Amino acid sequence: MVPVPFIILYLKKLATFLSQRSASATRIMDLLFERARRKAAPVEEFQWLGLMLFVAVPFPGTGAWTGAIISSVLGMPFWSGFSANFVGVVLAGLLVNLLMNLGLKYAVITGLVLFFLSTVMWGVLRSLKKSLNAK
Template sequence: MSEEAAVLIISMLPVVELRGALPVACLMGMNPVLAYVLAVVGNMIPVVPILLFLGPLSRWLSRYKLGRAFFNWFFERARKKSRSIEKYETLGLALFVAVPLPITGAWTGCAAAFLFGIKFKHALVAILAGVMIAGLIMTVLCLMGMLGAIIAGVVLMGLMVMGLLGLFKREQPAEE
């Protein structure tokens, strides 16, 4: 398999998406512009089918216990991660997808667009904009080498700490 095909395929995968494809391309020594274009295109390939078929597929599979359990879990995760989408709709969707963190990519963006009833055309444009911004951020971090990795690590650790602090705040019983 060619390096270009590998980047394209990796960027199509859920969870990994472009956030995983660009560092791989960087490690392979690929031209950053080519890597960016391949990762964005690859990340967008599943978007149209997901936007078109997620609703009918989820309704059909939800007739079965396992399908219902999966979609309840999947949509609940998307709801929890997408407060900005609910508030700002299309712009919120673009910003949500643009943040290059796990579970904020195009796949979850499609689920959020479905959940919040964002029209196909608006969702497609917002997800494309978000993917392009996330791709730029990841490309810059990759070009920065070790410094980029350190910056990304510090940001991820900070977000994890903030998330844990938020969990502890929510778990404390309310005072009367």
């Protein structure tokens, strides 16, 4: 969590500074931002909740650093992005701790159940959002 505030606050400023200095830095920053935008689709839809759930998933590439980059790219307010990252990191830590204490067999079963629940949850959230927007 230590670099998260710095990433949220200064990533765009750093990218602008580096882009003015070097063409290769521009390409690297464009690649970084494009990758963050691809990962940000569900986050962009639900903002704080989406970012928190994205960071809470304990898979490679879905942690606090990526969450901070996504928060910066989407232009989320600082405290909103920081708190979503913090809650997501805490939930991911609790989930990994739980899975490690369950043992392999129960961890696999729990992982499958959580995958199913998250799929259903995203569907419910999307339908709720559509129904709220229709009103």
